[in-house]
Amino acid sequence: MTPLLDVRGLTKHYAGPHGRVLHALEDVSFTVAAGEALGVVGESGCGKSTLGKSLLRLVEPTAGEVLFEGEDVLPLSRRAMAAKRRDMQMVFQDPFGSLNPRHSVGTIVGEPLAIHGMPGGKARVAELLDQVGLPADAAGRYPHEFSGGQRQRVAIARALALGPKLLVADEPVSALDVSIQSQIINLIGDLRRAYGLAMIFISHDLSVIRHVSDRIAVMYLGRIVEIGPAAQVFEAPAHPYTRALLSAVPRRPGAAQPRERIILHGDLPDPSSPPPGCAFHGRCPAAMPRCSVEPPELVSRHVAETGGTAIAACHLHEHADAPALEPA
Amino acid sequence: MTPALEIEGLTLAVGGRKLVEDVSITVAPGEMVGLVGESGCGKSITALSVMRLLPSPPVRVLSGAVRVGGADVLAMAPEALRAMRGDRVGMIFQEPMTSLNPVFTVGDQIAEALEIHRGLSRRQALARAAELLALVGLPAPIEQLGRYPHQMSGGQRQRVMIAMALACEPKLLIADEPTTALDVTVQAQILALIDRLRREMDMGCLLITHDLGVVAEVCDRAAVMYAGRIVEEAAVGDLFAHPRHRYTRALIDTAPASNPPGTRLPSIAGMVPPPGAREHGCAFAPRCPAALPVCRTTTPALLGDAGHRAACWNPAPAEAAA
Numbered sequence: 001m002t003p004l005l006d007v008r009g010l011t012k013h014y015a016g017p018h019g020r021v022l023h024a025l026e027d028v029s030f031t032v033a034a035g036e037a038l039g040v041v042g043e044s045g046c047g048k049s050t051l052g053k054s055l056l057r058l059v060e061p062t063a064g065e066v067l068f069e070g071e072d073v074l075p076l077s078r079r080a081m082a083a084k085r086r087d088m089q090m091v092f093q094d095p096f097g098s099l100n101p102r103h104s105v106g107t108i109v110g111e112p113l114a115i116h117g118m119p120g121g122k123a124r125v126a127e128l129l130d131q132v133g134l135p136a137d138a139a140g141r142y143p144h145e146f147s148g149g150q151r152q153r154v155a156i157a158r159a160l161a162l163g164p165k166l167l168v169a170d171e172p173v174s175a176l177d178v179s180i181q182s183q184i185i186n187l188i189g190d191l192r193r194a195y196g197l198a199m200i201f202i203s204h205d206l207s208v209i210r211h212v213s214d215r216i217a218v219m220y221l222g223r224i225v226e227i228g229p230a231a232q233v234f235e236a237p238a239h240p241y242t243r244a245l246l247s248a249v250p251r252r253p254g255a256a257q258p259r260e261r262i263i264l265h266g267d268l269p270d271p272s273s274p275p276p277g278c279a280f281h282g283r284c285p286a287a288m289p290r291c292s293v294e295p296p297e298l299v300s301r302h303v304a305e306t307g308g309t310a311i312a313a314c315h316l317h318e319h320a321d322a323p324a325l326e327p328a
Numbered sequence: 329m330t331p332a333l334e335i336e337g338l339t340l341a342v343g344g345r346k347l348v349e350d351v352s353i354t355v356a357p358g359e360m361v362g363l364v365g366e367s368g369c370g371k372s373i374t375a376l377s378v379m380r381l382l383p384s385p386p387v388r389v390l391s392g393a394v395r396v397g398g399a400d401v402l403a404m405a406p407e408a409l410r411a412m413r414g415d416r417v418g419m420i421f422q423e424p425m426t427s428l429n430p431v432f433t434v435g436d437q438i439a440e441a442l443e444i445h446r447g448l449s450r451r452q453a454l455a456r457a458a459e460l461l462a463l464v465g466l467p468a469p470i471e472q473l474g475r476y477p478h479q480m481s482g483g484q485r486q487r488v489m490i491a492m493a494l495a496c497e498p499k500l501l502i503a504d505e506p507t508t509a510l511d512v513t514v515q516a517q518i519l520a521l522i523d524r525l526r527r528e529m530d531m532g533c534l535l536i537t538h539d540l541g542v543v544a545e546v547c548d549r550a551a552v553m554y555a556g557r558i559v560e561e562a563a564v565g566d567l568f569a570h571p572r573h574r575y576t577r578a579l580i581d582t583a584p585a586s587n588p589p590g591t592r593l594p595s596i597a598g599m600v601p602p603p604g605a606r607e608h609g610c611a612f613a614p615r616c617p618a619a620l621p622v623c624r625t626t627t628p629a630l631l632g633d634a635g636h637r638a639a640c641w642n643p644a645p646a647e648a649a650a
């Protein structure tokens with residue numbers, strides 16, 4: 001079956017100072033099935049936001065393919081791409097910056113309907129506001145009259161207006177307080193179940209990612225280093241970076257024993273001069289000589305510790321299609 | 329032993345609106361105390377009051393006392409206040425980019441405090457600054473002295489902030505969301521660093537944060553603030569294992585990590601009331617699932633023993649705690 005979204009070799013380079021090239025995204029490939037939630041996690045500068053924007057061509061990728069229902073959207077004309085965005089919508093982190101302060105909430109939520117010549121008008125806006133838990137009189141009010149959590153509800157109502165099949169949410173709850181965060185996470189979950197909406201949920205917050213995702217992709221310096229079912233990535237991470245990232249999460253309040261912590265040293269390498277080999281090798285506690293020479297492929301690999309396989313870009317684990325050296 | 333910090337019955341107001349009411353916190357030498365709450369609960373303004381960094385007017389101290397190492401901060405003359413800031417008390421803020429001066433090198437900024445407070449020569453101060461940068465784990469500290477803040481990453485800048493705050497070996501460190509702007513792996517580095525330094529230097533530490541996980545990780549005790557008041561205070565293990573206030577309970581329960589993946593989170597309806605819109609009685613009552621009639625009329629007192637106190641008319645039963 002054709003996946004809803006099939007991303008192949010997506011690459012985005014920015015021109016840096018002094019003729020250098022900033023590798024924001026490098027050869028990123030993954031799929032998202034209809035109704036599925038893919039979590040994308042990584043630290044600042046890993047390329048996760050560039051990924052989200054590239055999919056909707058809010059930034060133009062340098063190379064690769066973005067197949068939506070089997071059709072590559074990258075060569076589409078502006079007009080054809082605008083029509084395609086009925087099916088692909090985005091919610092951003094900052095509910096203050098993404099809503100026009102001069103427009104009423106009714107105008108903001110109704111704008112996509114007007115642009116795409118969709119029927120319904122005011123009645124549809126009222127229905128959308130109700131679905132995201134805002135009072136009917138919100139339509140006549142302006143963004144500054146709302147709290148951060150309510151503004152994020154407005155942004156979600158706008159994204160849902162056209163009945164999209166895929167929602168790309170970039171840090172949608174990161175600017176919100178804990179008690180408001182859970183309200184918005186619940187809202188997104190309810191809407192996904194109600195509409196069978198597929199979602200790419202981008203966040204640096206691992207506990208949020210774990211909660212909302214079916215599968216998780218971990219990014220480091222523009223590349224996916226590990227991807228797999230959420231439970232597997234969390235319970236049995238294969239890539240040393242995933243392991244370090246997970247170990248750095250403050251423990252759950254009330255959890256009895258602190259976990260073993262892997263403290264990474266140094267900082268993210270400069271994306272305009274990525275190190276040769278595996279980009280993580282300079283900070284990796286398990287780095288081997290070949291890691292600084294040969295970039296590891298993101299393929300299915302045997303993980304000795306678990307006896308299973310995982311899709312990871314790491315030389316520690318043998319290719320799953322290669323014959324195992326020793327019977328397990 | 330004299331506590332590193334004593335805040336006693338502090339009430340702060342702007343105009344007729346009370347921002348912080350009857351807040352009391354004690355930090356012993358070498359102790360790390362967390363002050364937790366959501367935006368607008370008054371935790372940062374409480375921290376700023378310790379340094380007397382609040383603009384006055386409009387912010388007025390209606391009542392209460394702040395003592396650092398036994399000395400009354402609110403009564404200090406400007407001279408004494410300057411001597412205290414950056415010498416006996418160090419402070420770290422959330423955003424190191426806006427707290428560092430962009431036109432001075434890192435070395436200049438750390439050395440300045442040492443020249444002013446410790447009377448070191450320029451050369452001595454820079455040598456000490458290099459030691460401090462090594463202490464906070466920056467590689468090649470001598471070369472770092474000549475760098476400007478914009479040439480560093482967020483984690484490096486936060487280390488510079490910590491080095492500055494520690495320059496004069498303060499007896500008290502106030503850290504206001506020191507890791508909120510940082511990535512999780514860098515956060516782990518910085519928290520481990522602060523934790524190690526406070527033990528080595530026997531420095532009291534007040535850690536202000538919205539993140540319960542951070543508190544669970546490094547604090548000895550914590551106070552939970554809601555709408556300008558402390559609603560619960562206890563040793564960290566006890567607080568998270570047996571929360572008494574319904575707000576603390578709800579905050580723990582609503583965290584995604586406390587719930588099976590994919591399930592609806594037990595959310596807290598409504599939002600924090602802004603100062604001025606706080607009603608009579610317990611400020612959490614309108615959002616509380618267990619509110620009694622008395623909760624809406626009379627503010628509950630912070631009761632219990634010295635180890636665990638809560639301000640709740642209808643505390644969470646012990647058996648409900650995980």
